[in-house]
Amino acid sequence: MSITLYLPKDTASLALGADRVAKALQRAAQARGLDLTLVRTGSRGMLWLEPLLEVETPEGRIAYGPVRPGDAESLLDAGLAQGGAHRLRIGRPEDYPYFARQQRLTFGRCGIVDPASVEAYRAHGGYRGLEAALAAGPAGTVEAVKASGLRGRGGAGFPTGIKWNTVLLAEARQKYVVCNADEGDSGTFADRMLMEGDPLTLIEGMTIAAVAVGATRGYIYCRSEYPHAFAALETAIAAAERAGCLGADVMGSGKAFHLEARLGAGAYICGEETSLLESLEGKRGIVRAKPPIPALKGLFGQPTLVNNVLSFAAVPWILEHGGPAYAAYGMGRSLGTLPIQLAGNVKRGGLIETAFGLTLREVIEDFGGGTASGRPLRAVQVGGPLGAYFPESLLDTPLDYEAFAAKKGLLGHGGIVVFDDTVDLARQARFAFEFCAAESCGKCTPCRIGAVRGMETIDKVIAGESPRENLALVTDLCEVMTDGSLCAMGGLTPVPVMSALTHFPEDFSGRGARLPLAAE
């Protein structure tokens, strides 16, 4: 008898023991004389259920999780092949409330397909976007992206179609397409999940971009903290080349696109696009002054389209279904879907791809189920280490670029980190400066020196040394950093600091470490 099972091998599932589960299943199957095929996929993104094991049945995939190695025998006893009853059975993932409430456009295949297989990718609708783009031609492709309302998912929210048009209109012998896969913000993992679970969507998106803007070379700059994502990219690129979807003649179109994955080296600043380009050129990741913008003078001085993983990955769906279909999701000027990453001290963390407009409260309470510790929520940081700390009273803010800006926060890459009432916001503010000091490229003074002085001054506040005067200094320093820094690193470090000061002044009273409210 034979049985095919699906088990993720993305980094989060591995971190929770997926390989040990795989071994246990293989051992148990062998002992029973079962012919087991284990397809390793990406994650569905319901991380508290990982490792999530799935089996194909006539009703669709049936899932079980979280599976421990010790569950292998009882799962097989329960008639796993037929989707039999078991205490870990959650049914069809698509019917599971956490998943059913989402709109999976970008992540539609993630967790379902074998990420290394072009065949599986095509069987699930892959490469229809590129076919549409080849039929539409460069101007038609750029028009579709414009009509979708897609804005850069890396955090800045710049209209993607306008950037594409700039590179399309630039004249040069060599143009480049570069993917910023330096996902360094804490609380974000959507890029990693996509690169590990469905890298061909990113590759197809980049290929569409290259054909549209007239670029023949592309790079994916992947951070070194993601060794498994990098390996998945290399495997998928090689598979796409073998299938004729990359290389000298992309899908018989006569257009060339050569794509290569490059590994970063542990510098957060290389997530800033000009620093990333310097790094790709083989230099220190020092930020460049703009203008000139990379779209006109980017990699090796050539016109370069730089987009985030999720921006490129949204494009195949847009080309397949049309710009207006994508723009039908969302609110205000934030159109389409946002892959939200719910993390930190939360019961049900994971990836939630949904149209813009859900409130923070809906995400944290309805999806997340509150804090993992069971203690009251006290603060939420949205948008990575340069994002604001919001108190409970701001949880009704909708996930929308403009709504967040209005509350002096930023949506960034869509990462939400939940903290319970044991958090000390003075420590978090100190950490924001410490992180900036460690990761500043050093080019401009407000960032390089400001971060160090900021950390020292917060230390004085924490020690109770003239807190009022020192906080006035911190506020002034934050103003200088905001106005005087060259890039977002120094320019946005004041966001977490000032939001902590504004919303949680009681933590900066200088009476030493804040004790948890309830000491029971």
Added chain:
Amino acid sequence: MSGRDLGRVSAHESWDAERAAGIIAGHAHREGATLPILHALQETFGYVDAAAVPLIAEALNLSRAEVHGCLTFYHDFRKEPAGRHTVKLCRAEACQAVGADALHDEVLRHYDVAWHGTTRDGQVTVEPVFCLGLCACGPAALVDGEPVGRLDLDALADALTERAA
């Protein structure tokens, strides 16, 4: 820790200029080859020897200062070999939210090391890292490149034992 002296056994080759020159030549034709070369050298030797700087500069037609600048800018590149196992502990906010700071104090105390330090038996080097993308299952770590979620002292010891096996 096992009683055997595993500290002398290294997964890496010892520094060899000729071998290094071969690796450099293998990548020198690539656009912006500096980082791929530094990564390849570190993968082979476990660190980037200072003697590699002039070799890279020569091959890429760069000044030694440019290569040295690049080598020292990035957190990843080591100037000397690490311990037999490398533990990277995530210090970023999502892990802080689930008690990473207290755990790290405990780890450093238990293994009697400081950040970036190596245990006296040469077994374990402990380094900070800012985010591994395991933000919904922290505290997180990479042990010799393999991810561990919901980390505590026991889980770390288990992971190290597994790696040593």
